[in-house]
Amino acid sequence: MTSRYGSSTDETYARAGFGATVHRGARPAIVVVDLTNGFTDPAAPTGADLSDVVAATSSLIAAGRAADVPVVFTTIAYTDAEADGDAVAWLTKAPGMRALREGSDAVAVDPRLPVDRRDHLITKKGASAFFGTTLASLLAGLRVDTVLVCGATTSGCVRATAVDAVQSGFGVLVPRQCVGDRAQGPHEANLFDIQAKYGDVIDVSDALDYLSGLAARESAAVAR
């Protein structure tokens, strides 16, 4: 299948040794990036209608529960000092993010998602869920080997999180229906880059099969 950039680019990438298949480990985690009201409410300036992404991610989480897969939600949230000042360099380039204040509704996880008390919540200040957070430590502490990245936006925090996940030592899987963006062009361009260089972009049905397989294996082990 030819990619969005045509066969010449595909050949160049094949020659450079990109796009190999990621090993799916026995201990995945689901990382749900920024599916907070500020991003999933179309009325919010930084938001978009991500109902399908929320639904697909919810189904993935449900499948993960059966296999005891850890779930980590992330949110971008700033203190008043951060939101009103100049200390956070990113807020100079992307001032729209200043609206994401600690304690506000905008930074709460979208209530349509099935959050559980055992789920982790990572508060971040930048694009990547790993940058300036303990996410890598948490995943190491949970003995995770593979990260399923969901959430928003594909061209921003999802991309940055996928890059950092593989740099942090984890196999990366991105179920296509579980990630979304404000605009289709950047969404697709970033899925191309992720598939080529950082993780496998897969169908959500494939991701669900992977998780059911783990759940079945676990049940069998218990039954033995």
Place this chain on the structure above:
Amino acid sequence: MTSRYGSSTDETYARAGFGATVHRGARPAIVVVDLTNGFTDPAAPTGADLSDVVAATSSLIAAGRAADVPVVFTTIAYTDAEADGDAVAWLTKAPGMRALREGSDAVAVDPRLPVDRRDHLITKKGASAFFGTTLASLLAGLRVDTVLVCGATTSGCVRATAVDAVQSGFGVLVPRQCVGDRAQGPHEANLFDIQAKYGDVIDVSDALDYLSGLAARESAAVAR
């Protein structure tokens, strides 16, 4: 000017508060990402003809010298244990990078670049020049406020470095002619994302003016 994704995307991004102008500080550094033979030699599987990028970056460095701007080169280089084993997750997805061995010609900075003994060299293992390196510490130690990102590839290590530079507290400028890629589509898509969210994509002439301005101010201060 309408962007590559059309006016609807542009409006969505404007509403989300992206694309503001970066403050240009009094103390920039030039970070030259992976302009090593493995990337600049078209004969290398991971390489491309980046002669124009090397030339533009060389002119930027020359202008920086006059203003005592610190220059940092980066290289991707693996030990035999890393290149031959499974410990580095990224090498599973991008096995072409396994060829970049410590001590080999592929990991040496392209000899067309004007490297000076006082320049820093950061050896990295992933896409970002900041990940798993002391680059952020070095820039803080040098009291840098702004990072000019040059090098290759736009859709890989340059993008990852720009994201981490702004997350690390620095204003980010990307002189368009100083970055390059194996293919035009991903190059342009990533310049769009960088300009919207992480740093200012500017003309190299603009970057040269910025550096000459600093050099002039410095001479004036010495003369006083």
Place this chain on the structure above:
Amino acid sequence: MTSRYGSSTDETYARAGFGATVHRGARPAIVVVDLTNGFTDPAAPTGADLSDVVAATSSLIAAGRAADVPVVFTTIAYTDAEADGDAVAWLTKAPGMRALREGSDAVAVDPRLPVDRRDHLITKKGASAFFGTTLASLLAGLRVDTVLVCGATTSGCVRATAVDAVQSGFGVLVPRQCVGDRAQGPHEANLFDIQAKYGDVIDVSDALDYLSGLAARESAAVAR
């Protein structure tokens, strides 16, 4: 003056090239480590009477205000998932820290400290104020060059923060009266290590002079 370990150790350290004097920059920040109720309330299991430390730190902050010195408070605070689970490795070794729950009184900054709305608050999960946080990025964004480390405990989070501060590119000063511990032995042993290897352990009067000097210089610059 002979140190707590005797002249033979002092000679060994001098030969190894330790204990040089830190340069005091024009742009310091005050980092107040974990002066939260859980550490300053003697009734808390993890607490101790640190009234003198709180008082000395308050006077340092007051002096800093006159020179527009940024102030950063830190707190250790865990989500329920972190406090009740096994994902945070440190909580296995130091289970007493599990009591430090988000939203509880134990994780609030001691009300005797003069917290201002422009002050930053860093929530951390480990010993170091830098680990898994954006503190280094924040300090870089604030163009800080020197860090005055205050707080508790000297043998735990203060030591870890001092080590990471110098590793992150900042000169480190520890005003002796502004740090405290649950027990005198570990307090003094760690001040020895910090003075030898990571920062200057100084008298609070010296630190106050440093900050007044900056304030005076700033007033003079404004008057000119």
Place this chain on the structure above:
Amino acid sequence: MTSRYGSSTDETYARAGFGATVHRGARPAIVVVDLTNGFTDPAAPTGADLSDVVAATSSLIAAGRAADVPVVFTTIAYTDAEADGDAVAWLTKAPGMRALREGSDAVAVDPRLPVDRRDHLITKKGASAFFGTTLASLLAGLRVDTVLVCGATTSGCVRATAVDAVQSGFGVLVPRQCVGDRAQGPHEANLFDIQAKYGDVIDVSDALDYLSGLAARESAAVAR
């Protein structure tokens, strides 16, 4: 048993919930901190006679080989730009470390240690083996759960590495005979802190038993 600081300190620490026992996982790694000539050659200004530490660490590595335990060596090594300049803040406080130049004999691993081609080598610029390196990513990529910290010096790089190892999500074990220092006082003070707060300080015979247990289990699994 009363500690070096007496029973009152011991009671305070027990009340604060320190000193719990670390879980020993199924997948340990051995991290050998800075057993390079610059630290193990008594003639080097920064060195000391650590022959016993080298011998004990060698026996631990040998036991680890039988259980396929990954081994990571670290070295401090600076480029000329780093060693001669002011960018690395730590070198201002500890200028003796400037002698540790890339490519010099001082930064090579002590030849008495049984280094294998599959072993990892981490080059670091600060005290902690984790800071500004990919060690955490490497350990995650190797699916490690427990870190055995060996090397020098107890009061410097070993301590900093132990703190970062537990912060990074790993259980920490420090075999007493496998770590050493230039002076006895700081050595013992830091073992006290590590045992209280960061990892279990154990006898090397205990560590050897742990590794033989893993090797036996592995052989049994293969035989089945």
